[in-house]
Amino acid sequence: MLLSSIQTLLHSQAHQAGFDAAGIAAAPAPGSPEDEAERTRFAGWVDAGRAGEMEYLKRRDQAGLLLRSSVRIALPWARSVIVCAANYNSAQPRSTDPAPESAAWIARYAWTGSGDRPSDYHKVLLRRLQNLRDQLTTGLGPFQSRCFVDTGPVVERVYARYAGIGWIGKNTCILNQHLGSWLFLGVIVTSIELRPDQDQGQLTLPAADRCGSCTRCIDACPTHALTAPRQMDASRCIAYLTIEKRGEIPEELRAGIGRQVFGCDICQDVCPWNRRAPASADPGLAPRPALVNPALDWLAHLDEAGFSRLFNGSPVRRAKWAGFRRNLAIAMGNSRQQRFVPILTQWSRDTDPVLAEAARWAVEHLRRD
Numbered sequence: 001m002l003l004s005s006i007q008t009l010l011h012s013q014a015h016q017a018g019f020d021a022a023g024i025a026a027a028p029a030p031g032s033p034e035d036e037a038e039r040t041r042f043a044g045w046v047d048a049g050r051a052g053e054m055e056y057l058k059r060r061d062q063a064g065l066l067l068r069s070s071v072r073i074a075l076p077w078a079r080s081v082i083v084c085a086a087n088y089n090s091a092q093p094r095s096t097d098p099a100p101e102s103a104a105w106i107a108r109y110a111w112t113g114s115g116d117r118p119s120d121y122h123k124v125l126l127r128r129l130q131n132l133r134d135q136l137t138t139g140l141g142p143f144q145s146r147c148f149v150d151t152g153p154v155v156e157r158v159y160a161r162y163a164g165i166g167w168i169g170k171n172t173c174i175l176n177q178h179l180g181s182w183l184f185l186g187v188i189v190t191s192i193e194l195r196p197d198q199d200q201g202q203l204t205l206p207a208a209d210r211c212g213s214c215t216r217c218i219d220a221c222p223t224h225a226l227t228a229p230r231q232m233d234a235s236r237c238i239a240y241l242t243i244e245k246r247g248e249i250p251e252e253l254r255a256g257i258g259r260q261v262f263g264c265d266i267c268q269d270v271c272p273w274n275r276r277a278p279a280s281a282d283p284g285l286a287p288r289p290a291l292v293n294p295a296l297d298w299l300a301h302l303d304e305a306g307f308s309r310l311f312n313g314s315p316v317r318r319a320k321w322a323g324f325r326r327n328l329a330i331a332m333g334n335s336r337q338q339r340f341v342p343i344l345t346q347w348s349r350d351t352d353p354v355l356a357e358a359a360r361w362a363v364e365h366l367r368r369d
């Protein structure tokens, strides 16, 4: 199918389905230069230990190929990838703005919901992708497809770049010139074979890189997870440590975690392209104000049932109760607030050895302040 004909239909239908940007990229043939470049990059990243304990990123097929290194490994019928983006920016403070020392930080992407009811972008976007696929099938005729948000064998940012959604910033996030980087991505992997338009001659037209000489994100990262432009050691990233990592967080990284108790927004909050990013009017991705700069006291005094009530159906559940309390202990240790010593002393006797150890570290850390 001609690239331009599907692009025209896609742009109109994607907006109706609730997306702010959409594009389509070819799924490069095995052995082609594009395929080799992305496979080598992903394999090099995994082999260097950058994925930490995220075992799902390291899954291989029977031939030993990393499933996520190329979409055609797990889905041999794939010929193109439709990438959709939804803006979740809101007119709320940034993590880097001045805030009380006793305020925690939950990453912006986990604020969504309506009133007290949390929502999870995975579910919100998946429903929209399925609706969009139905509309495209009506317009184009049947094709094979799979919709994914996060969980598919796809490095979504690579296809987002080739689909022209944005460039990969030095913080490794997809950045769109008009929308900034507060974007959720979702993909529809399809069997549609793309043909370039005559006047265009090529299929891949990645968005131009507009980072220039800026290095604000790299300079601001407190745990030095951005080891070079567009290169992340995820095992050092606060998002990984507070969401994905089970068990103890390496001691040398705890002070850098600061007040982040779930995820981290620092390298996007300092990005000049996000200063002019429009706030989203999307009711499905509206922020819950209670989660913006929440008080550490409040979160630390939640019991397990309270944690479930607040976060059931929210991405925060991924950290689990145990991980969330471990993160709270570290944030209290970093708060310079001596009044957290009693609760931390109580936690240091907890039956959960990870929490007890984090709490002992936090008490020690507060004593040194």
Ligand code: B12
Pocket (backbone or CB within 6 Å): 041, 042, 045, 054, 057, 068, 107, 108, 109, 149, 150, 151, 152, 154, 155, 156, 157, 158, 161, 168, 171, 172, 173, 174, 175, 181, 182, 183, 184, 185, 186, 229, 230, 231, 232, 234, 237, 239, 240, 243, 244, 262, 263, 264, 265, 267
């Ligand atoms: C694992 C994962 C993580 C890990 C690792 C992140 C990472 N940078 O690799 C952790 C837990 C740390 C993480 C953190 C976050 N994540 Co995350 N994550 C994923 C997931 C599930 C897989 C990503 C992956 O495969 N990483 C492996 C590396 C190799 O790939 P990559 O970082 O995506 O991109 C690399 C390639 O693009 C390559 N590359 C491509 N072209 C070029 C060109 C050159 C010249 C170079 C050098 C490199 C290069 O370099 C990039 C960096 O290595 C994706 C969803 C998906 N299925 O893709 C979401 C995803 C990337 N995450 C997302 C989000 C929102 C976040 C957070 C903002 C959440 C938060 N606030 O805490 C942070 C952002 C941190 C950051 N600065 O990236 C969004 C990103 C949207 C966007 N605008 O880019 C995604 C796409 C989820 C979604 N469906 O919306 N995440």
Ligand code: SF4
Pocket (backbone or CB within 6 Å): 171, 220, 221, 222, 223, 224, 225, 226, 232, 236, 237, 238, 239, 264, 265, 266, 267, 268
């Ligand atoms: S999300 Fe935070 S820890 Fe991770 S790279 Fe960005 S600033 Fe560093």
Ligand code: SF4
Pocket (backbone or CB within 6 Å): 169, 170, 171, 175, 210, 211, 212, 214, 215, 216, 217, 218, 267, 270, 271, 272, 273
């Ligand atoms: S902070 Fe600067 S270098 Fe980093 S992603 Fe934004 S523009 Fe690029």
